[in-house]
Amino acid sequence: MYGPKQSSRQWNKHFHKLIAGIDFEHSEHDTRVYFKFLVEYHFIVLMLCIGDILLAKKSMSKVDKTNFELNNKFDVKDLGVARIILGIEITRQCDLKCLHVS
Numbered sequence: 001m002y003g004p005k006q007s008s009r010q011w012n013k014h015f016h017k018l019i020a021g022i023d024f025e026h027s028e029h030d031t032r033v034y035f036k037f038l039v040e041y042h043f044i045v046l047m048l049c050i051g052d053i054l055l056a057k058k059s060m061s062k063v064d065k066t067n068f069e070l071n072n073k074f075d076v077k078d079l080g081v082a083r084i085i086l087g088i089e090i091t092r093q094c095d096l097k098c099l100h101v102s
Helices: 007-020 060-073
Strands: 033-039 042-049 052-056 088-093 098-101
Touching (some): 042 060, 052 060
Antiparallel strands (some): 033 042, 042 052
16 A cells, blocks of 8 residues: 555555456445345445455355455455444344444
8 A cells, every 4th residue: 555656546456356256246336345146135245445354244154255265365364253343333232133333
């Protein structure tokens, strides 16, 4: 990200090319959001913010597979379940199948 003015643009182009190679589609509404459609009504959401990636999916096994694919493309450090991102606090109530953001 540091250096020439075009660095961030080049990084985004590189990221987009590699992530498209593992079947993620770019959101038409937000340039930092990608979707990977699995089966009807099931998908993985990948959100990119500078150098951080947040994955969201109902099934952890699909997220683990995506983490493995990302590890093959980038130097990735899995920080586990997200609790806060961009100042947004995330809390879960697994027994109620409920997710809260504030």
